[in-house]
Amino acid sequence: MSDSAPDPLEALVHHLSRLPGIGSKTAxxxxxxxxxxxxxxxxxxxxxxxxxxxxxxxxxxxxxxSSDPCPICADPKRGDDIVCVxxxxxxxxxxxxxxxxxxxxxxxxxxxxxxxxxxxxDLRIKELxxxxxxxxDEVILATNPTVEGDATSLYLARLLKPLGVxxxxxxxxxxxxxxxxxxxxxxxSRALQERREI
Amino acid sequence: xxxxGTLKSFRRARGPDMILKGAEVASVKGRLVAGGLPRDCAVSxxxxxxxxxIDGKSPRGLPDWFALIKAVAFVxxxxxxxxxxxxxxxxxxxxxxxxxxxxxxxxxxxxxxALKQKNALLRDSKRMGRPIDPTMLEIWNDKLVRAGAQVVHxxxxxxxxxxxxxxxxxxxxxxxxxxxxxxxYRGCVGTExxxxxxxxxxxxxxxxxxxxxAQEARRGFCVxxxxxxxxxxxxxxxxxxSFGSQGQVRSAALSMRIGQMVLAKRVSGVCPLFLxxxxxxxxxxxxxxxxxxxxxxxxxxxxxxxxxxxNLRLDAGAYKSWNVRTGTLSPD
Ligand SMILES: [Zn+2]
Numbered sequence: 001m002s003d004s005a006p007d008p009l010e011a012l013v014h015h016l017s018r019l020p021g022i023g024s025k026t027a028x029x030x031x032x033x034x035x036x037x038x039x040x041x042x043x044x045x046x047x048x049x050x051x052x053x054x055x056x057x058x059x060x061x062x063x064x065x066s067s068d069p070c071p072i073c074a075d076p077k078r079g080d081d082i083v084c085v086x087x088x089x090x091x092x093x094x095x096x097x098x099x100x101x102x103x104x105x106x107x108x109x110x111x112x113x114x115x116x117x118x119x120x121x122d123l124r125i126k127e128l129x130x131x132x133x134x135x136x137d138e139v140i141l142a143t144n145p146t147v148e149g150d151a152t153s154l155y156l157a158r159l160l161k162p163l164g165v166x167x168x169x170x171x172x173x174x175x176x177x178x179x180x181x182x183x184x185x186x187x188x189s190r191a192l193q194e195r196r197e198i
Numbered sequence: 199x200x201x202x203g204t205l206k207s208f209r210r211a212r213g214p215d216m217i218l219k220g221a222e223v224a225s226v227k228g229r230l231v232a233g234g235l236p237r238d239c240a241v242s243x244x245x246x247x248x249x250x251x252i253d254g255k256s257p258r259g260l261p262d263w264f265a266l267i268k269a270v271a272f273v274x275x276x277x278x279x280x281x282x283x284x285x286x287x288x289x290x291x292x293x294x295x296x297x298x299x300x301x302x303x304x305x306x307x308x309x310x311x312a313l314k315q316k317n318a319l320l321r322d323s324k325r326m327g328r329p330i331d332p333t334m335l336e337i338w339n340d341k342l343v344r345a346g347a348q349v350v351h352x353x354x355x356x357x358x359x360x361x362x363x364x365x366x367x368x369x370x371x372x373x374x375x376x377x378x379x380x381x382x383y384r385g386c387v388g389t390e391x392x393x394x395x396x397x398x399x400x401x402x403x404x405x406x407x408x409x410x411x412a413q414e415a416r417r418g419f420c421v422x423x424x425x426x427x428x429x430x431x432x433x434x435x436x437x438x439x440s441f442g443s444q445g446q447v448r449s450a451a452l453s454m455r456i457g458q459m460v461l462a463k464r465v466s467g468v469c470p471l472f473l474x475x476x477x478x479x480x481x482x483x484x485x486x487x488x489x490x491x492x493x494x495x496x497x498x499x500x501x502x503x504x505x506x507x508x509n510l511r512l513d514a515g516a517y518k519s520w521n522v523r524t525g526t527l528s529p530d
Contacts, residue, residue, distance in 0.1 A: 112334070114318035119334065147311040147341055154337040 009035065060131075062107040062124050064089040072096070072105060079103045081137040085128065085156065087111055087144055090181040095142060100189035103140075106131065111148040112155055120155065129159065138166040140195055144179045145172055157198045168195040268297070268462065268470035272455040279454065280447045281439040284428035290454065291429060295356040297462045297470070302352050309345035309424070316342055317419050324418030339407055342423060347400035349424045350385070354392050357381040357429065363461050368453035370492060371485050372446070377434025379450075385427025449485070456489075459498060469498040 006014075009031060017027035034040050057063070058070035065071065072078065072092075082103035086092045092105045108123045132139060139160055143149035157167045171194035180188065279286050296302045316338040323330045365379050383392060391402035403423070410422035431438045431450055438450055455472075463469040472493065493500050 112337075114315050114322060114334070114338075117322070120331070147308050147315070147345075151312075151315070151337045151341050154340060155333060158333050158336070 061092075061105045062109055062127070063092055063105060064107075077102075082140065083128075083131060083136055083138075084140040084142050085153075086142050086180070087149065087152075088181075091142065091144070091179075094180050094183065095188055095192070098185035098188040098192075100185075100192050101140075108143070108152070111143060111146075111152040113148050123152075125156070125159070128156070129163070132160055132163050132165050136165050138168060140192070141167065141169045141198070142180065142192075146179070153198070167198055169198045170195045268466075268468065269473060270455055270459050270462070270470045271473035271475070272452055273473075273475045276451045276455060277444075277447050280431060280442065280450050284426075287429055288425075288427065291353050291356065294360065294458050294461075295352050297458065298356055298359065298465055299352060305345060305348045305352065309342070309349050312338060312341040312345055313420055313423060313425055320414055320420065321418045324415070330415060335411075339404075342420075343400060343404045343407055346386075346424050347396060347403050350383075350387050350392070350399050350403065350427065351396045353424070353427075353429075354383050357383055360457060360461060363464075364453055364457040367456045367460060367492065368450065370488050371453060371456075372449045380432045380435075381429055382432060383427065383429045385424060386422055387424075452489075456492065459496060463496060463498075469496050472498050472500045474500060474502040 012031045012034065013024065013027045016022055016030050017024045019027075022030070034044065054066045055064060056066075056068065058065050058068055058073055060069050060073045063070040063072060067074070079102055082101075083106050084092075084095060084101055084103060085106045085108060086095065087108055087110060089107055092107055095101055096105075106124065106128050108125070108128075110118055110123055112118060112120065112123070128139075139156070141153040141156055143153045153169050157169070160167050170191040172191070183191075275286075279290050292302070292306055296306075316335075319330060319334060319338060361379070361381050364381075368379050386406045387399050387402045391398040406422045410420075414421055433442070433446075433450075438446060442450065459470050459472055
């Protein structure tokens with residue numbers, strides 16, 4: 001029995017429970033919902049297939065996008081002299097939605113975290129340095145106001161400042177521990193306006 | 199109730215032991231009135247850990263929980279706060295400092311995270327035998343020192359405010375007071391810097407951490423920082439942990455818990471719920487009467503468990519009682 005194909009429903013529950021914030025109970029409920037709802041399984045599998053085929057990372061800023069360069073890097077109306085550094089794509093989206101920033105972005109794909117074995121080489125830091133060396137006026141560090149986010153910004157500041165670029169950190173209007181992704185637009189705009197040089 | 203108030207199980211039983219054999223979950227529910235509104239609190243313990251809910255919803259974090267549910271408990275293991283290992287004393291200090299200033303919990307958490315991260319950095323470089331990236335070490339040290347200095351500052355600030363309150367309570371319930379009681383904070387920052395305020399504490403801690411660098415790299419973990427600090431209670435200039443009798447240790451520990459309530463009431467206007475686990479049998483009648491009048495004056499809600507009701511020295515009209523027999527509660 002053990003080498004036969006797994007039960008499809010069980011496999012679905014298993015894969016759903018790999019998602020963040022989804023326990024096995026929720027996964028089971030979701031799986032049954034997908035099976036019961038007309039057309040849902042088909043729609044989901046179509047869009048998952050499309051994502052698998054067509055969505056990748058922008059080779060300039062590492063934003064998750066279906067085109068390379070991503071729409072933000074390709075936008076001619078955006079300023080080229082300021083880059084805003086974020087941890088992940090949802091942070092980029094939150095800042096972009098707030099509408100207060102019209103420069104370019106750089107997604108690190110995480111934060112420094114020795115506990116998780118993540119060091120400088122595991123983030124898109126070399127690529128950021130290359131962009132700075134290419135000529136930038138300012139780098140805004142917009143990592144989350146968590147211990148790891150702060151430490152990552154501190155690390156980048158030590159690395160970038162000797163290159164002669166202005167390095168700023170968004171203001172702590174965003175309360176400690178709160179993540180950008182869940183912060184409202186006006187707070188994000190204020191945190192950007194009140195950024196300080198570090 | 200101890201579990202609801204502290205999120206720790208009574209007498210330091212390990213979590214999973216509290217779940218009945220064969221059951222999936224152990225849960226405790228309570229209702230309390232805060233700001234005139236009844237609130238339902240529930241804690242459930244599963245094999246995965248502790249879950250807590252206020253009015254059926256998960257609070258955003260522990261600060262929300264402890265802001266609503268204020269309780270102080272005196273349990274037998276509290277005696278070890280005076281004469282036991284330093285981690286119990288740090289725990290008392292951090293919990294009590296939080297009662298005084300709820301933002302302390304966030305600071306303490308920040309310190310813990312920075313400490314864990316730096317420990318991981320030291321451990322990995324030792325294990326793999328490769329030198330630590332100096333910039334990495336520098337940034338974690340920076341986070342550690344900033345948060346650590348706040349921790350030290352708030353702890354000593356708490357002790358400064360706590361000492362006079364403690365003395366007041368202690369005098370009342372100690373049979374033979376042998377001079378003035380004082381708290382002394384001992385650790386990574388010297389007395390002068392402690393008195394000088396946050397920027398001096400930060401500078402002193404920074405120097406200590408820098409000086410420990412070689413030792414830390416060799417041992418693979420953090421040796422400098424407030425996670426190893428301690429404090430001691432001195433009476434008449436002598437540390438109580440080394441010369442105090444069992445009775446003195448007991449009344450000092452009890453005074454600390456009552457002092458914690460008095461201070462909380464002074465700061466917030468609300469007296470925490472007080473849980474007292476069989477104490478009266480060990481105080482003499484005179485001191486016991488004093489203890490009860492102190493609690494009555496505080497207008498605190500107090501829950502006492504005792505095997506000898508006569509020891510309470512309370513008028514029959516001053517309390518309600520229940521009997522506990524083989525795990526069931528019945529009105530007296
Ligand atoms: Zn891009």
